[in-house]
Amino acid sequence: MAGLFWQAVPRDEWPDDAESQAAILAQFHGPFGDCRQELVFIGQQLDQAALRQQLQDAPGKDDFIADLALQQRPGAAATAG
Structure with missing residues (x-):
């Protein structure tokens, strides 16, 4: 589903159905x-x-990704700032 x-x-x-659930989880x-x-360059x-x-x-790429991961942790909104 788009x-x-x-x-x-x-x-x-x-x-x-198990087939749909498996297809969904395969993308996780x-x-x-x-x-x-996704970026597309033409x-x-x-x-x-x-x-x-x-x-x-790209400079900062790894730090940016790590920051995003921290924001996804349970309770992150309560401790941010």
Whole structure:
């Protein structure tokens, strides 16, 4: 189903059949479940290897991801600030 993060849907509202549940869970990774953003770059003569390397080397990327993970912990909103 497009436009929906199953991570945000209570389990009792998920489809009942095992096949659908398995398909949903197959998309879950780490603390964010199936929530993710995807970037799409379109262009002629695009240097894919260089672009991938620049994204991997982006400064602050790891700190940003770690901060997001901390925000997802239970009670994080109560202790933030």
